[in-house]
Amino acid sequence: MLEIKGVTAGYGDFTALFNADIEVKAGEAVAVIGPNGAGKSTLMRAISGMIPLKGGAVTMEGQDTRSIPPHKIVELGIAHVPENRRLFPRMSVEENLRVGCYAPPFRAKFSERLEFVYELFPRMKERRDQLAGTMSGGEQQMCAIGRALMSDPKILLMDEPSAGLAPVIVQQVFDLIRRIRSDGLTVLIVEQNVQQVLKVVDRAYLLEAGSIRHSGSSEELLGSEDIRKAYIGV
């Protein structure tokens, strides 16, 4: 479904990601793990068009993302839940969800998608009129995921969904990812919480210093002595 071939990306003169190859098949859940500053967020931003590619290509169901303006990438069915949630803090929950449905092809389905998101997150329905910036971290993460789901995506990119959340909430976030998966949505997730994320995905890539060092099934990576030592700490 999503193919990343030889992608190099960065910010200005600085390159954070070198020649990355990643593939996500329909229905899969794939994780990208690695230490801080490895280029994980850069990868996500390059896929969704937040930053331009310096080399390589991203194709979604055969369509090269460089052939369309970056703001149209979401219309290919790629939704990105950015790092730190990035809600519009002075807008209500429902207004945040509305902005997620901004692209003209999505608007006709607004009510239907809103109902879907409210069913997935009854808490969001209760808080529909609350300003997003006044909610707890866990609620904000729900709202951010909900906003991405408003576009009825084929693949959901999640950048550090558990960062900065209390342990109990982290557990809820991973439960949620399981639920989203079981609905048949394809997921590409970047996480530092390696142990948890490997329990919900099928495969993972290890990114270090901007390059993919290793890839394999979750069981394989969980079993790897090196990865256990470096990222799980047991």
Add this chain to the structure above:
Amino acid sequence: MEFLSEYVFSVFFVETLLNGLLYGGVLALLSLGLNLIFGVIDVVWICYAELVMLGMYTIYFMHVFYGLPLIPAALIAVLVVAVLGVVLHKVVINHVLGKAPINQLLATGGVLFFLQSIATLFFGVEFLSLGVSLGSFQLSEDIYMSTSQFVAFLVAAGAVVAMYLFLSRSYMGAAIRAISQDRDIMILMGVDANRLYGITSAIGGGLAGLAACLLSLQFDVHPFVGISFGPIVFMICVMGGLGNMVGGFLAAFVFAELIAIGGYFADLEWGTVLAFCVFVITMFIRPEGLFARKS
């Protein structure tokens, strides 16, 4: 006590407050336009009042020179200034986006003087009057209101309400408010920021054009007419918290009342002096603006 009964509990004071309220309506319209542009594009159009000046010339020429009725002339003026807003964005603002604020200030300040000089060149320094007098009407036994001020207030209030509905009810309005809160992720929402900037510039220009029509009912147009309200509008926006549309709206009425009340107790010009003093003192006490949000 004598002071109070003579000056404050007087029908003339009530009239003063009402006049301040009416003037506040047009200022609120202008500050809404300037705040909208700042919020979305993150650049202050220092030359905003000069766009109003060009709008006043447009309605003057359409009505007096080409003999169009007032309403079509006004619509053309709104349209012309909306287009000017887009041109300003494409020709100048686009090149200073994301640059240091001082560069943006100098660029738009340069446009201010450019527009003043070009207006002087083409239209001369004469004061031109639309020549429309709507007279006045009697509100109560002793209170007379200027009809043109009243009409200006009603139209401005209508435009502010329309803007409120647009910003709160439409997808485009939601995106406009969203982009002022987080610019970088708008691409993920499928928003073409450049298109949004163009539309916002057209709306900001259109509001300046509308204000021009309302002001030309009360004031003559000349190349430097922008000076008489440009600084006031800018200070209103700063006092309300730059980019905060609700704050700017309230500050417009605070400012208009200060001008009116100052003018009531002394000469008319003293009203503006008082308002500017209050502005400077506000900057000492609350530099983030009177109605700034707690962050």
